[in-house]
Amino acid sequence: MDHFLYRDGVLHAEDVPIPEIAAEVGTPFYVYSTATLTRHFRLFDEALEGLDHLVCYAMKAASNQAILTTLARLGAGMDVVSGGEYRRAQAAGVPGERIVFSGVGKTREEMRLALTGGVRQFNVESEPEMEALNEVALSLGTRAPIAVRVNPDVDAKTHAKIATGKAENKFGIPISRAREVYAHAATLPGLEVIGIDMHIGSQITDLDPYRQAYGKLAELTEALRADGHDIRRLDLGGGLGIPYERSNSAPPLPMEYGQVVKETVGHLGCEIEIEPGRLIAGNAGLLVSAVIYPKSGEGRDFLILDAAMNDLIRPAMYDAWHDIVPVTEPAAGAEKRPYDIVGPVCESGDTFARARAMPPLGAGDLVAFRSAGAYGAVMASEYNTRPLVPEVLVHGHQFAVIRPRPSFDEIINRDTMPAWL
Numbered sequence: 001m002d003h004f005l006y007r008d009g010v011l012h013a014e015d016v017p018i019p020e021i022a023a024e025v026g027t028p029f030y031v032y033s034t035a036t037l038t039r040h041f042r043l044f045d046e047a048l049e050g051l052d053h054l055v056c057y058a059m060k061a062a063s064n065q066a067i068l069t070t071l072a073r074l075g076a077g078m079d080v081v082s083g084g085e086y087r088r089a090q091a092a093g094v095p096g097e098r099i100v101f102s103g104v105g106k107t108r109e110e111m112r113l114a115l116t117g118g119v120r121q122f123n124v125e126s127e128p129e130m131e132a133l134n135e136v137a138l139s140l141g142t143r144a145p146i147a148v149r150v151n152p153d154v155d156a157k158t159h160a161k162i163a164t165g166k167a168e169n170k171f172g173i174p175i176s177r178a179r180e181v182y183a184h185a186a187t188l189p190g191l192e193v194i195g196i197d198m199h200i201g202s203q204i205t206d207l208d209p210y211r212q213a214y215g216k217l218a219e220l221t222e223a224l225r226a227d228g229h230d231i232r233r234l235d236l237g238g239g240l241g242i243p244y245e246r247s248n249s250a251p252p253l254p255m256e257y258g259q260v261v262k263e264t265v266g267h268l269g270c271e272i273e274i275e276p277g278r279l280i281a282g283n284a285g286l287l288v289s290a291v292i293y294p295k296s297g298e299g300r301d302f303l304i305l306d307a308a309m310n311d312l313i314r315p316a317m318y319d320a321w322h323d324i325v326p327v328t329e330p331a332a333g334a335e336k337r338p339y340d341i342v343g344p345v346c347e348s349g350d351t352f353a354r355a356r357a358m359p360p361l362g363a364g365d366l367v368a369f370r371s372a373g374a375y376g377a378v379m380a381s382e383y384n385t386r387p388l389v390p391e392v393l394v395h396g397h398q399f400a401v402i403r404p405r406p407s408f409d410e411i412i413n414r415d416t417m418p419a420w421l
């Protein structure tokens, strides 16, 4: 459920008509709903009720400071994967004890940053990383709390580019080697082993892979405890999928996911951490764009939008589906026809949808891409020197630009000239 509904025939973000934002900000832009962000965070929080838990928002999904601050004020922790994200969490007022540092290639500099500023735990992904973290912690006269990310070799049944829990993926250490790696970690005086971490992939729409993976995690917890490790925290990762194509998908709800967590690892007495990104931000955001030209091609009709692959890369990169709806509600039973919906970038890959049934649209008409709040703005670029797409946050009747569109002067002047030119 989200807070983007038609009212009086016009799509609204909460209580704000989308055309009102478009008139002030220009198109394209991302718009997020505070109410949806809040609702989705709370769904996870409630799904784990009864367990000692922390929901650490995976900010890679959408990391604008206003979004982070909204979630931080609800009590969210943050899952960060770079020094930049760590700084964002700090700037949003998230205390170190609520920041989890994940990622397969943390540098020593990033380790120092988090150890100095405070960190809940590092999710360590390899033995060389463990050695490096040990050295950095000792050089600072401290101990680094760690969980080791184990790869359970489970098929998350999602797109290959976003599956992470199969043996062939670069993530974590094989679960079969976990006891050996934990034994090694316990010998390193700069590390404090506190738990186990796992993340099996993203846009997961079936609970079975979770059930399998968390079952393995429970067995491992018991084996490691028997080996003498004080396993007191389990980080279960993120990955729960969202309904991108509303007419024919209904992925499991956070409450059902919470049930699986309780059934598989609830008895262990561990503190539970989860790292959802997409489910919190995805349906909390739209990308709004205007039609530049309708164009009739050889046997097909195109809608050329002012948004392009640089603004929303998911269709080009993962063949992802996004529902695209007209901002002015079509009359019930209105004629629809198939359009290829494309952007103005000079690549055929700049295609958002093929033969998509839409009401007839003309130049200047607004459309909205649904489910664009996660992995949308954060993956945008300035390809074709198209200014980075702005972001807007809505709260009831109010809206605010939370990242303005840069001017062309700003873009051009970011480059610097070598002395010989």
Ligand code: LLP
Pocket (backbone or CB within 6 Å): 058, 061, 079, 102, 103, 162, 199, 201, 202, 203, 237, 238, 239, 240, 275, 276, 277, 278, 279, 314, 318, 374, 375
């Ligand atoms: N934790 C870890 C360690 C992760 O690698 C990820 C996502 C998450 C949590 C959050 O997963 P979520 O709940 O958002 O599924 N750009 C791709 C998605 C990449 C996901 C990467 N890792 C897309 O647009 O579909």
